[in-house]
Amino acid sequence: MRVILLGAPGAGKGTQAKFIMEKFGIPQISTGDMLRAAVKAESPLGLKVKDIMSSGGLVSDDLIIALVKDRIAQADCASGFLFDGFPRTIPQAEALVEAGVEIDHVIEIDVADEVIVERLSGRRVHEASGRVYHTVYNPPKVAGTDDETGDELVQRADDQEVTVRKRLALYHEQTEPLVGFYAARQATGSVKCSKIAGVGTVDEIRARVFDALA
Ligand code: AP5
Ligand code: ZN
Structure with a gap:
């Protein structure tokens, strides 16, 4: 099964991705998590993207497409995968088509x-695993620490309000057009698209996502 999770920054993609991954046994491919790991490791890629990410900009299509092609060639992706935060532009979606990567299901999580x-x-967030919490809506068992490892949780560099607003504007401009792109492909029968209302408890949204994938 090959699934794309589409939605604005903060829509709950990462949160729901963990549930889908567990239930369907497919790896989560979060380009955001991969890039943050590169930044942390100060790899050549990380050094290139650090400032773009912390200012809320988008990394170039070329870098992202190369990163994803590399990742989906790995053995654990043979029976499927879940894209979280990719594709994010029309050229990224077109690159998948050109590479012959068929998508079964696009789930759009809609939040105002x-x-x-x-x-x-x-x-x-728990940096090592990508597990996501919220101080009020999805708190860890012990404040400030990851449930599974006990490691300290951190705030992301791009979660300040001014940066969030820039990311939202970029989402509407560059990523939302993908809804139309995949709707057109649905019309030819090559993919299924579902739009999920993303406001409600984490468990309620999980139930809606599982219903759509059933
Ligand atoms: P990325 O990491 O993909 O960030 P994003 O798309 O902006 O999405 P977020 O991770 O912020 O939100 P989410 O939808 O995963 O929400 P979450 O589940 O965490 O990308 C980061 C950066 O990397 C980009 O800005 C760009 O620079 C670069 N990048 C990445 N991919 C790229 C690409 N393909 N092309 C170019 N550049 C790329 O939830 C958010 C919060 O809400 C959490 O606290 C959570 O606990 C809480 N929450 C979740 N569900 C609920 C609920 N139902 N009710 C209440 N609270 C909830
Ligand atoms: Zn995320």
């Missing part, structure tokens, strides 16, 4: 911009 800023200001 006003809700996003509040979600992202309370977000805390």
Whole structure:
């Protein structure tokens, strides 16, 4: 099964990705997590993208497409995968088509911009695993620490309000057109698209996502 999770920054892609991954046994491919790991490791890629990411800009299509092609060639992707945060532009989606990568299902998680800023200001993450929490809506068992490892949780560099607003504007401009792109492909029968209302508890959204994938 090959699935794309589409949605604005803070819509809950990473949160729901963990559930889909567990239930369907497919790896989560989060380009954001991969880039953050590169930044942390100060690899050549990380050094290139650090400033773009912390200012809320988009990394170039060429770099992203190369990163993803490399990742999906790995053995654990043979029976499927879940894209989280990719594709994010029409050229990225076209690159998948050109590479012959067929997608079964596109799930769009829909959340209004006003809700996003509040979600992202309370977000805390476990850097090593990508697990996501919220101080109010999805708190860890012990404040400030990851449930599974006990490691300290951190705030992302791009979660300040001014940066969040820039990311939202870029989402509407560059990523939202993908809804139309995949709707046109659905009309030819090559993919299934579902739009999920993304406001509600984490468990409610999970149930909606699982229903769509059933
Ligand atoms: P990326 O990491 O992909 O960030 P994003 O798309 O902006 O999405 P987020 O991770 O911010 O949100 P999410 O939808 O995963 O929400 P989450 O589940 O965490 O990308 C980061 C950067 O990398 C980009 O800005 C760009 O620079 C670069 N990049 C990455 N991919 C790229 C690409 N393909 N092309 C170019 N550049 C790329 O939830 C958010 C918060 O809400 C959490 O605190 C969570 O606990 C809480 N929450 C979740 N669900 C609920 C709920 N139902 N109710 C209340 N709170 C909830
Ligand atoms: Zn995410």
